[in-house]
Amino acid sequence: MSFELNGRFNTAKIFTDFIEDGAISQILNVLNNENFKDSIIKIMPDCHVGKECVIGFTMTIDDSVCVNLVSGDIGCGVLAYKLKEREIDFEKLENVIRSNIAMGAEDGFIKNKLINKLPINSLYCGKNIKLETSLRTFFSLGGGNHYIEIDKSEKDGSLYLVVHTGSRKFGGEIAKFYNEATINQYMNENFNAEQKIDEVKKSLIPAGRQREIPKLIEKIRKEEANFRANIKEKFLCLRGKMFENYLNDMKIAQEFSNLNRQAILDCIVEKMNLTVVDKISSIHNYIDLDNMILRKGAISAQKGEKLIIPINMKDGCIIGVGKGNPDTNCSAPHGAGRVYSRSEAKEVISMEDYIESMNDVWSRSVEESTIDESPLAYKSKDEIVNNIESMVEIEDNLISIYNVKSTKFYEKK
Template identity: 25%
Template sequence: MSNQLRGNDLRKIGFPEGAAITRALDILSQREFRKLDKGSALALLKQIKDDPFKYVRDENWRPVAEELVPQPSREVDLNPAIKDYRRYGEDFIEDGARKQMDVAMTLPITIDGALMPDAHQGYGLPIGGVLAADNAVIPYGVGMDIGCRMALSVYELPPAFLEQRRQELRKMLLENTKFGNKEVHKKTNVDDPIFDRPEFRQIGVARAKLDSAVAQLGSSGSGNHFVEFGVVDITDPSNDLKLPLGQYLGVLSHSGSRGLGAAIAQHYTKLAIDKCSLPPQARYLAWLGLDTAEGQEYWAAMNLAGDYASACHHDIHKRMSKALGEKPLAQVENHHNFAWKETLADGRTAIVHRKGATPAGQGVLGIIPGSMTAPGFIVRGRGERDSLQSASHGAGRRLSRTQAKSQIGEGELRRQLRDHGVELIGGGLDEAPAAYKDIHQVMAHQRDLVDVLGSFTPKIVRMDAGGSGKSRHGGE
């Protein structure tokens, strides 16, 4: 190991005795970290020590960060019994997600819950977890990417336009979408009303992120976020979009609240853990009461982040419409990673957390995407009580990002894209279609939750690639 760090080096920067030191040294001994010089390694470890919440979702440093998260001295007792909850497609759900949901169902604030068929293990609540709580909000039950959402614009252009103008459409995506932290739109004037919101002045963490929120407006995150051209196929004559049956050109986007949402999630999760001491297995389910100043402040910040995420999508779709020279015939938008104040079937008011779950109240429209080679679906909620009026937010991961990178080859990804006539700009093996569950199986497990009005089939997909703009052509 070229950095030659020892336990005493870590103690000098504030690491406590115990597992944190051992785990940090073990990770530094791995091949990808051996190239770090001693100073860089110490600087990185000090960042993790000073703000472990920032690294609890990092696949490499999570074991260290979890040891460094402060542990309150007095614990809140969990209920001894797991409250019953509905699991949709139970045989389809990984054990880790079910165990996380079981823990959530023992919280003293829990009223009800449900687990969607796309569920997989996450942080706090599992992805695909829905939890109704009594007058309390769980920041990690909402998630890091607050208000992450889908947005679809449908245009009066035929699917043939995709092949006839493929190069032009590809250029439109490259010129009008930005991804990750290295790309931002050049702005001479930003007049979006979101920045007039008083929360940007009144809430410290939002005020601190105002400049970056302005810079990131209209951009998309990394990971599974995308903007893509595809074919919209309207199959239900009573589709609520007032569209005739048939096929159209569509633009679909998936992204969230960027750095603003992440900063809010980290800040208020720290507050919640300090104020609400839970056993280790429930640590990230710490809550803030809505009858407290901190809970009310988080609620306001969460809503600001959700509205900011929406503003980002509106900016993206406005750019794409202008580039196409077309006004959309119809638009659909829905969000997840959020908490809503709702009335349950028994008349009680609850805070319903949907961590990677789509709102599916009676008549509510939404989009449930598949993968880059599988269709997504335009849906209308059926208001099912057992699911807490929720549905899946996508196909759901079958493989973790680390598993996908080790098990899926570049050649396999290219073959899948070629077989489906899809061009991918950016992206990575961790987002390969094989990393995801079969969307058709997911949809089959939630027939009682939503009606399908139509589908969206991707054809030209742009995702983050660390700014490289790398393209994988379906025709290669």
């Protein structure tokens, strides 16, 4: 099921009819913005309300970008290692993960050599962000919907070690810097306070009216602050040299994210003495620089491209191959998409129902602090499967048999 949504300057194709009013409103905010009038916009089946924009959003870009549409967790994604082993000691695995992988808001426990592969010296914004602080979050999982799990193939019983995490504080710092740069660029074009102050001085000093200058400067600064406050929520676009710098730094954040996932899984493989026979990776919250497609909560599904779509803590993942359909921006959903927001989930989902939904999964993460990540908080697997036929050829279904997330009980103090 798909339909088109018309706005003032553009039209979006939405590949589901299971979409809440809030998500429709967020899509219309983009369609009603002239900055995006030339973009091709496609919305994925897992769409739901996001912070700045709807999740499950894809859009072609040219010579500008709205940093907020990409988000702070640049390059977040899923990496799966197919294992030779057919059985795993989950008690041992739990201890290995809890002892070696930082979770929640924690920095990485141990320095990992993979961080040395990151081209930090090529980062344009490096001197303007909390670089050392953000780099310390390498080799860490984070919280929320980030997880590590073991999935079992429905096709042949193979086991997969899977991680979902992103660029942590590193990506957040980059996004914060370029979002501020976007606002500054807009301010310089539409309210240049320094220029106004110079004009005041040039006008009053020759006339001997210097005493009036401080009050007028104060007035200009107040007007500047009010102007800035009123543009914070707009979909502003970064252009020119700063746009090019952002693309460079965003790519480095994507690499941080890729290496972070690899570091986590490699550590587990080494500690558990596992054997990896294949790897699959899909990322979201990024710009595909080869095709200039922005994907927020969506993954690439180019023709013949192997991909992985996580569903929830119980239903595992879908493995498939992209169909390269231009009608979907050669994209696919990055997950199942939320039915309830985090706050709503905590209100309507009971611990009893949460525990029952996870009966077939070995997990010590099923507790009050993770109830907003219950399988019941997400759209059903069928909802996604029924809407991706034009995007993905499904090859296998992976069912979750072990899951670990950041929890209040286990977080280190």
